[in-house]
Amino acid sequence: MEIFPAIDLSGGKVVRLTQGDYQQMEVYGDDPVAAAQEFARQGANYLHVVDLDGAKDGTLANFTAIAEIVRNCDLRVEVGGGIRTEERIKKYLDLGVWRVILGTVAVRDFAFVERMAVQYPGQIVVGVDARDGRVAVSGWLEETGLQTLDFCRRCRDAGVRTVIVTDIAKDGTLGGTNLQLYRELTQIDGLQVVASGGVSFAHELPALAELGVAGVIIGKAFYSGRLSLPECLQAARGGAQ
Numbered sequence: 458m459e460i461f462p463a464i465d466l467s468g469g470k471v472v473r474l475t476q477g478d479y480q481q482m483e484v485y486g487d488d489p490v491a492a493a494q495e496f497a498r499q500g501a502n503y504l505h506v507v508d509l510d511g512a513k514d515g516t517l518a519n520f521t522a523i524a525e526i527v528r529n530c531d532l533r534v535e536v537g538g539g540i541r542t543e544e545r546i547k548k549y550l551d552l553g554v555w556r557v558i559l560g561t562v563a564v565r566d567f568a569f570v571e572r573m574a575v576q577y578p579g580q581i582v583v584g585v586d587a588r589d590g591r592v593a594v595s596g597w598l599e600e601t602g603l604q605t606l607d608f609c610r611r612c613r614d615a616g617v618r619t620v621i622v623t624d625i626a627k628d629g630t631l632g633g634t635n636l637q638l639y640r641e642l643t644q645i646d647g648l649q650v651v652a653s654g655g656v657s658f659a660h661e662l663p664a665l666a667e668l669g670v671a672g673v674i675i676g677k678a679f680y681s682g683r684l685s686l687p688e689c690l691q692a693a694r695g696g697a698q
Contacts, residue, residue, distance in 0.1 A: 458662070458665065458666040458670060458671060458672060458673065458693045459502070459503055459671065459672040459673075459693070460501065460503070460662075460672070460673055460675065460686065460689050460690055460693050461501075461503045461504065461505040461535070461651070461672055461673065461674040461675070462496040462501050462503075462504055462505065462674075462675060462676070462679060462686060463504075463505045463506075463507070463653075463674050463675060463676035463679075464489055464492055464493060464504065464505070464506050464507075464526070464676075465506075465507045465509050465676065466489060466506065466507065466508050466509060466510070466519040466522055466523070466538075467482065467509045467510055467518075467519070468510065468518070468519075469487070469489070469519060469521075469522050470484050470485075470486065470487045470489075471484070471485045471486040471487070471488075471489050471492050471680075472484050472485065472509065473485060473676055473677045473680060474509070479509070479513065483680075485680045489506075489522045489523075489525070489526055490522075490525050490526055490529050490530070493526045493529070493530040493532065493534075494529065494530055496532070496686060497530050497531060497532055499685075499686040499687055500686060500687055500690050501532060501686060501690075502532065502533060503532060503533045503534075503535070503555075503672070504526070504530065504532040504533070504534045504535070505535055505537075505621075505653075505674045506523055506526060506534055506535070506536045506537075507536070507537050507538045507558075508520075508523065508536070508537070508538030508539055509538060510538070510539075511538035511539025511540070512537070512538040512539055512560065512561070513539075514539070515539045515541060516539060517539070517545070517548075518539075519538075520548075523536055523549075523552070523554075524552055527552055527553045527554060528553070533555040534553075534554050534555055535554070535555055535556045535557070535558060535582060536549050536554045536557055536558065537557070537558030537559075537560060537582075537584050537621075538558075538560075540557050540558065540559055540560075540562070541559075541561065541562040541565075543569075543572075543573065543576070546573060546577065546581075550577065550580060555580070556579070556580045556581065556582050556619075557577075557580065557581060557582065558582045558583070558584040558621060559573070559581060559582070559583050559584065560583070560584040560586065560594065561594040563583045563584075563585075563612070564592060564594050564601055564603065564608075565594070567611070567615070570583060570612070570615055570617065571615040571616065574615055574616035574617050575616055578616070578618075579618055581617060582617070582618075582619045582620065582621055582651075583612045583617050583619075583620050583621070584620070584621045584623070585605060585608060585609055585612070585620050585621065585622045585623070586622075586623045586625055587605040587622060587623065587624055587625065587638070588600055588624075588625040588626060589626070590604060590605055590606075591603060591604060591605065592604075592605055592608050593625060605622065605638075605642075606641060606642065606645070609622065609642060609645055609648060609650075610645055610648075612648070613645060613646075613647050613648040617648075618648070618649055619648070619649040619650075619651060619671065620642075620648060620649070620650060620651070621651040621653055621674065622638065622639070622642055622650060622651070622652065622653065623653040623654040623674075624638055624653075624654040624655060625654065626654075627654040627655025631655070631657045631677060631678060631681060631683055632655055632657065633655055633656075633657055633658060633661065634652060634654060634655040634656045634657075634661055634665070635654070635655065636661070636664060636665070636668070639652050639665060639668055639670055640668050643668045643669040643670060649671040649672075650669075650670050650671060651670070651671055651672040651673065651674060652665055652670050652672070652673045652674070653673070653674035654674075656673055656674075656675050656678060656684075657678045657683050657684065658684075659684060659688055659689065659692045660692070662689060662692040662693045663692055663693075663695055666693060673689075673693065675689060
């Protein structure tokens with residue numbers, strides 16, 4: 458199981474939201490490259506980056522910051538937030554981004570996701586943001602009637618290999634993750650599940666690994682000092698044995 462430190466960007470700064478609420482934003486630094494380099498120094502191989510401004514309004518507000526991260530850090534970087542066209546997918550992949558995350562567009566235009574999964578095999582990830590068992594979109598601002606598990610199965614059937622599933626109610630709360638949700642998701646054959654939202658305790662990592670979760674995204678627990686990256690890497694390895 459892999460550990461993905463998270464860098465969320467707004468206005469070029471490193472921030473974290475609580476439960477996806479843009480009104481509950483905490484700023485943790487104004488140098489995203491330095492944050493990424495510190496994660497690499499501590500042993501990270503992967504990095505999860507989200508353009509929160511892009512997720513909200515579809516712009517490339519933090520493209521320059523993301524480009525600097527990719528150019529200056531030897532990490533596999535996945536990027537999400539406002540990626541809703543093939544032009545933007547290519548723009549990020551040409552930059553050297555490892556894989557791109559499609560969120561809102563996966564709900565709005567599923568046929569587009571199907572095409573992109575075929576065009577860029579293994580490089581298209583769908584970000585599924587869940588609140589009370591249903592998918593939310595537009596930077597978590599709008600709920601849909603789609604059931605999370607059903608939507609993930611549909612993504613798999615379309616050729617998507619990996620989904621990142623975030624429990625919005627847990628995200629940024631430091632209250633622990635939703636193990637039951639991931640227990641259900643990992644029963645979907647042929648789909649890799651990356652867990653996101655609320656991971657706050659080292660003992661959760663072996664539990665997630667035992668469920669078959671492929672990766673875990675951790676943000677606020679690192680920035681608040683609740684968890685350290687080295688201990689999480691060790692716990693993830695232990696759980697996978």
